Amino acid sequence: MGRQTIANPSWPHKVKTGKIDEIRQCISCNIGCAGHRIGLNRPIRCTVNPDVFYDDFYKKQKVNKKTNVVVIGGGTAGLEAACTASEVGCTTFLIEKEKTLGGLARQISQIPEKTRIAHFPKYLEKRAEKLHDLF
Known part of the structure; x- marks a missing residue:
């Protein structure tokens, strides 16, 4: 707890x-x-x-002027940055070369002792799916 x-x-x-x-x-x-x-x-x-x-x-603070943000990399840090930028009012573009998001966290979570790490990229993906200004 x-x-x-x-x-x-x-x-x-x-x-x-x-x-x-x-x-x-x-x-x-x-x-x-x-x-x-x-x-x-x-x-x-x-x-x-x-x-x-x-x-x-x-996340409750908003930008004063509409801003475009480009985030390179869809690992956990990139997803967090992209989600946060979108949540504060930026039009955000996330660029990822792989077919899946989550980066190394997805790979590391395949290790039997590290399965809980998978929760974070899953949470970030769900968060990203709800955002209208994240492309």
Whole structure:
């Protein structure tokens, strides 16, 4: 429950309101929330949540002037950048050379001990599908 709350602070509300597909799931990497910070006095970070403390507050801000954005690469970082740009009001073009999105996360998730990593690119793809200004 703790790591999941770091990955998506509003997940209980999303469950309560039936928005299960909008939950950004913890991938159990233990990089920013546990393993690399315990005893080191470092701030909490999360691999799948770039805005841990404000729960996607930056997505609520909008651009003042219509802007075109081109994102090269449909890995998890490219998908996050493209989705965020579209959510703040930019017309966004995502260019990916492969037939599938998700980049290395898709490949790594094929390792038996790393299957939870697949949750993140799936979440990003669902998020991207709902955006009207993302091409």
